[in-house]
Amino acid sequence: MIKALIAEKEASFASALEHFANEAAKIRTGRANPGLVENLIVDYYGVKTPLKQMASIVIPEARQIMIQPWDKGSLVMIEAAIRESDLGLNPGNDGVAIRITLPALTEDRRHELVKSLNSRAEEGRIAIRTIREDIWKALQDNERAGDISEDDKFQGKDELQKVVDGYNQKLEAIRKKKEEEILTV
Numbered sequence: 001m002i003k004a005l006i007a008e009k010e011a012s013f014a015s016a017l018e019h020f021a022n023e024a025a026k027i028r029t030g031r032a033n034p035g036l037v038e039n040l041i042v043d044y045y046g047v048k049t050p051l052k053q054m055a056s057i058v059i060p061e062a063r064q065i066m067i068q069p070w071d072k073g074s075l076v077m078i079e080a081a082i083r084e085s086d087l088g089l090n091p092g093n094d095g096v097a098i099r100i101t102l103p104a105l106t107e108d109r110r111h112e113l114v115k116s117l118n119s120r121a122e123e124g125r126i127a128i129r130t131i132r133e134d135i136w137k138a139l140q141d142n143e144r145a146g147d148i149s150e151d152d153k154f155q156g157k158d159e160l161q162k163v164v165d166g167y168n169q170k171l172e173a174i175r176k177k178k179e180e181e182i183l184t185v
Helices: 002-026 072-084 107-145 150-183
Strands: 041-044 047-050 055-061 064-069 091-093 098-101
Touching (some): 064 072, 072 091, 072 098
Antiparallel strands (some): 041 047, 064 098
C-alpha cells in the first residue's frame, strides 16, 4: 500500500525534475545550444508553433546557432519571434537561414545567470517537497482510517524520504553541471 502511494507519484517527481532540466537548458551559457531557441514559440500564419517543429537548428560554430526553416516564407516570423523573446539575441537573416552569434558573457552576466539557475533549482525542490507532502498526508489519512499501522506510516515516511533525496540529488547534479557550463569562459 505504501509503495503503491509512492509509485503513484513517481511520475510527478520525474516530471518536476524534467521541468527543471528543460528550464536549465534555456539558460544561456557561453556556448551555443539548440535548447536555447528550440522551444521558442513562433506565430506561424496565426498558429503558435514551437521553432523546432518548423526548422532545423544546427550549431556550425561554438558560439553560433543557425536556423534553417523548412518554409522560407517563415524566416521573417522566426526572426521576429527571436527579437521579441527575452533571450537578448540579435538574429541575422540572409534569406536562406537565420544566424545568431552569441556574444561573450561578462562575469557579471554569468553570476546573474547562476542566480537565475539557482532560483529555478529552488522551484524544482519546492515542487518535489510539495509532492512529498501530498504523499505524507495520504499516509497519515490511511493511518487514521485504520488501513495501515503507525509503524507502517513511519516506515513509509522513511521510504518516501529516500525517494525524495534521490530526486534532490539528481536535481543538484543537473544544477551543478549547468553552473559549470555558465561559469566556464
